[in-house]
Amino acid sequence: MTPAPTAGPATAPLAERTLLQDLITLTKPRIISLLLVTTIAPMYVAGDPAFSTVLLVALGGYLMAGGANAVNMYLDRDIDDVMARTKLRPIPSGRMHARAVIAFGVGIASAATWMLATFVNVLTAALALGGFYFYVFIYTRWLKRSSPQNIVIGGAAGAFPPLVGWAAVTNGLDLTAAYLFLIIFYWTPPHFWALALNKQRDYGNAKVPMAPLVWGERETIAQMWWYSVLLVALTVLPVAFGAFGATYLILSSVLGAILLWGVWRVRVAAEFSKPAWWVYGYSLLYLALLFVAMVIDRHLPVG
Amino acid sequence: MPGLLLAFVFWSAVLAVVVSQVMILRSSARVLRTAAHRNVAVEWVFAVGPALALAAVLAFSWRAAMRPAPIQVDLAPVAGQVGT
Numbered sequence: 001m002t003p004a005p006t007a008g009p010a011t012a013p014l015a016e017r018t019l020l021q022d023l024i025t026l027t028k029p030r031i032i033s034l035l036l037v038t039t040i041a042p043m044y045v046a047g048d049p050a051f052s053t054v055l056l057v058a059l060g061g062y063l064m065a066g067g068a069n070a071v072n073m074y075l076d077r078d079i080d081d082v083m084a085r086t087k088l089r090p091i092p093s094g095r096m097h098a099r100a101v102i103a104f105g106v107g108i109a110s111a112a113t114w115m116l117a118t119f120v121n122v123l124t125a126a127l128a129l130g131g132f133y134f135y136v137f138i139y140t141r142w143l144k145r146s147s148p149q150n151i152v153i154g155g156a157a158g159a160f161p162p163l164v165g166w167a168a169v170t171n172g173l174d175l176t177a178a179y180l181f182l183i184i185f186y187w188t189p190p191h192f193w194a195l196a197l198n199k200q201r202d203y204g205n206a207k208v209p210m211a212p213l214v215w216g217e218r219e220t221i222a223q224m225w226w227y228s229v230l231l232v233a234l235t236v237l238p239v240a241f242g243a244f245g246a247t248y249l250i251l252s253s254v255l256g257a258i259l260l261w262g263v264w265r266v267r268v269a270a271e272f273s274k275p276a277w278w279v280y281g282y283s284l285l286y287l288a289l290l291f292v293a294m295v296i297d298r299h300l301p302v303g
Numbered sequence: 304m305p306g307l308l309l310a311f312v313f314w315s316a317v318l319a320v321v322v323s324q325v326m327i328l329r330s331s332a333r334v335l336r337t338a339a340h341r342n343v344a345v346e347w348v349f350a351v352g353p354a355l356a357l358a359a360v361l362a363f364s365w366r367a368a369m370r371p372a373p374i375q376v377d378l379a380p381v382a383g384q385v386g387t
Contacts, residue, residue, distance in 0.1 A: 146341055146342075147340075147341070147342075147345070147346060147349060148334075148340070148346075149346060149349040149350065152349060152353070153349050153352075153353075175360075175363055175364065175367055178360055178363075179360070182357070182360060185353070214334070214339070214340070215334040216334075219330055219333065219334050222326075222330055223327055223330050223331075226323040226324075226326040226327045226330070227323070227327065229319055229322075229323040230319070230320055230323035230324060230327070232319070233315075233316040233317075233319035233320045233323065234316070234320060236312055236316050237312075237313065237316045237317075237320075237361075237364055238364075239304070239309070239312050240309050240310075240312050240313035240316070240364065240368045241313075241364055241367035241368040241370075242367075245304065246304055249304075249312065
């Protein structure tokens with residue numbers, strides 16, 4: 001449910017694509033793989049979940065996020081048509097009818113809600129559905145086309161998965177869960193602005209007011225830096241109240257230092273394109289490894 | 304981990320969070336004065352809202368960090384007092 005930058009797997013030539021491949025493309029599987037890491041890892045931080053619960057949450061999470069992504073493709077079909085990186089999606093390329101896409105999106109999100117409420121718990125289903133609504137209505141429908149802070153506030157949509165995973169195990173939320181939410185919330189701006197810096201023409205053509213277009217590149221890069229500093233500081237705070245131990249403190253500090261080094265390179269470079277692409281790629285790895293570090297700390301504590 | 308290290312981690316992270324958040328707000332103020340925005344009031348809410356939420360979470364974190372560790376009471380039965 002994170003604001004999605006890529007179109008999913010487009011490996012098969014267009015003429016050979018089957019309906020199944022297009023349906024999978026609608027769910028944006030590459031984006032969801034990171035969402036699943038940030039859903040499942042918190043389950044192992046919160047407790048020791050049964051494997052069946054993990055599978056149910058993974059399937060429900062995929063269907064809910066996939067449904068949100070499909071509805072996003074329906075709502076954004078006009079701008080997908082004018083952006084180079086999205087015009088091969090099923091709707092703008094004419095391979096799927098818009099109404100079929102929204103029916104598919106709403107259908108699999110409804111199935112996910114039923115499945116999570118019936119087989120996991122109601123809080124988990126409510127949080128997953130909250131993420132769906134936030135992504136569809138707050139981010140896609142409202143903020144994306146109206147505010148340069150679209151991905152700042154919209155980042156909350158991508159921050160729901162750890163809450164879903166946490167609630168699936170504990171049937172509640174606590175301070176550590178709030179930190180997992182905040183970590184993704186504050187990770188989103190530097191990650192997406194690194195992409196937006198390199199895709200300004202695309203966003204400009206589609207009239208999406210991304211920060212580099214409205215605020216300018218220098219101001220956006222300055223905010224990327226401060227959001228990254230804030231993010232790295234947030235990642236170590238849970239150690240102070242005993243949520244994580246020394247293993248996590250060391251791993252998160254190393255991962256965070258590399259992120260800060262990357263963003264600093266964007267800040268000082270005369271030509272930001274290459275370092276910004278690097279930050280975009282590394283930030284994906286950073287988030288995944290950070291959540292893996294939390295699990296390692298909980299299950300293989302040192303000291 | 305030693306209490307002194309935990310206190311250092313907590314206060315240095317809080318300092319970094321506060322400084323970063325202030326710099327983000329200053330930058331937001333700059334761009335809201337200069338760049339064209341559809342609704343400046345809403346943009347201010349978007350800038351200040353997360354900062355307020357963050358302040359609340361930091362307050363809860365401080366409470367959690369300052370909470371004394373639970374006292375370990377040895378409840379093992381004393382020899383000769385059980386099963387008499």
